[in-house]
Amino acid sequence: MIQMRHITKVYEKGIQALNDINVEIDRGEVVFITGPSGAGKTTFLKLIYAEIKPTSGLLFVSGKNVSSLPSRDVPYLRRRIGVVYQDFKLLYQKTVFENVAFALRVIGLSSAEIYRRTLKVLNIVELTHKKEAFPHQLSGGEQQRVAIARAIVNDPVLILADEPTGNLDAGIAANIMDFFMEANRQGTTLVVATHDREKALKMNTHVIQLDSGRIVG
C-alpha cells in the first residue's frame, strides 16, 4: 500500500523533518508511527496524502508515485484516503450530517447518494441521533467520531490519523480506536501517528518509532 524509499524532507530554513526513511506498509495493515513531538510523525503523514513533497526519495501510495504526483492529480489521491486529526477539523457552522456529507458533495455525488452514504456512516459511528446537532453541541469523543465518519464515508483504502485520541479521555480514546479497528477489519489500511508508544505497543501491531526524523525502532 505504501512504499517509502530513502525519503528525506527538509523544510525551508533547512529544518530536516525526515531523514532517509525506508518503510513498507502492506494493504490491510495497521501501523502506528510513534515518537516525541518534532520526531517527524506529522510530516510522515503529510507526505502520504500529498500535502507536501519529499525533498528526495521515492514514495508510492496504492501504486502511485506520490513523490512526483502532479498537483492536478492530488484531489483524486485524497479521495481514496481518509484523514483524521487531533483537533477534528470540523466545520462548526455546519451540522453533523453536513460535515460528513461535505466530503461527498465536493466529489460531485448526487444528493440521494450523499444522503444514503452519510446516514450509513453516521450509523457506524453511532451518531445518527445527533445528525442535526452542531459540532459545538457535541463532546470531544463525539466530534472525533464525526471526523472518522467523514474520513470513511468515501470508502477509503487508507486511513491516516494524526494523534486522533490526543485530546480525549482514556475511555473515550479506546472507543475511538475501536472504530478505527473496525474500519481496518473491513480491509482499510490504517496508519496512526501517536506520541504514546506504550499504548501503540499494546495494540500488538506494526510500530514505527521515529526520532529526529529517523527510524529508531
Add this chain to the structure above:
Amino acid sequence: MIHPQTLGYFCKEAMINFKRAGAMTYASIGVITVTLFIMGIFLLLIVNLRLVQDALIKKASIIVYLKDNLPIETVQSIQTNISRQVNQASQIVYISKQDALEGFKKELSQYEDILAGVSGNPLPAYFEIKLTPSKIFSWERLKNIAIAIEKMEGIEGVNYGQKAVEVIGAITDVLRMFIIGIGFILGLATLIIISNTIELALFARQEEIEIMKLVGATPWFIRCPYLLEGMIHGLISGILSLGLLWLIYHFGLLKTFAANPIFLFLPQIKFISWQMMGSLIISSGFLGCLGSLLSLHYFLRSNRE
C-alpha cells in the same frame, strides 16, 4: 460533466458568501456601480455626439464657388463633372453672380445702409449641391466629394460645413481615446475591489477550504462558488449603474434638453443601445469573475510547489 445538484450547491455557496460578507459586499458593489456609471456617462456622450453627426449629414450640402468670368462652356463642364461625383438623386442648382447678389440683397433688405456701401458685384457665382445621402453615407465620403470638386478647374472654393464636422469629429475622437483610457483605469479599479472582497471571503472560510482540499475537492470545485460570487458582484453593479444612468438620462438630460431652446437644433438625445447595455453588464460580470480568479490564484496555491 457537472451534476445539476452540484451546480445548485455552487449557487447556494455563492449566495452564502455574498450574504456573509455583509457591509463589504455593499461597499464593493457601491464603488463598482459608481465606476461603471462614469463609464456609462462617457458612452452616452459618444452615442449622442454620433447622433448630432448623423443629423448634420442628413442636411449635408456642398456650395461650390466659381471663379469670376468663366466661359459658359467651362461652367457647363463643371456641372457635368459635379453630377458625375454625386448620386443622381442629388440636386445641383446653379446660382449666377447676378442671382447671388439679388439673393444677398433680399436677405439683407432691412439693412440698406450696408447694401449702399456695396459697389459692383463682389459675390461669386456658385453651385449649390443638395445631397440625398444614402444610409451608408459618411462624413468621410462627403469630404472626398468636396475635395474632388475643389480640384476641378475654375473652382474658387468649396464649403461643406467642414468646421462643424471637424470639431465634432475631433471631440468624438478625443472622447473615444478618453473612454479607452478611463475604461482601463476603472476596469482595473473594479478588478482590485472585487479581488479584495473575495479575498476577505476566502480568509473567512480558510478552514473550510483546507478541509475541502483534504477530502479531495478539485481546485475548480473550490473556485466555482467564489467565481460566481465575483460574477454576481459585477452583474449587480452593471445593472445598478445602468439604472442610475437611465435615471440621470430620463429625469436630468431629457428634461434639460427639452426645456432649453439652445438644444432645439439638436436631434432628440438617446440612451445607449441594447447592445451597449448588454456589453456593459457582461463585461462587468466578466471583471467580477476575473477579480475572484486573481485572489483565488494566490489563495489556492499548493504547498507542494
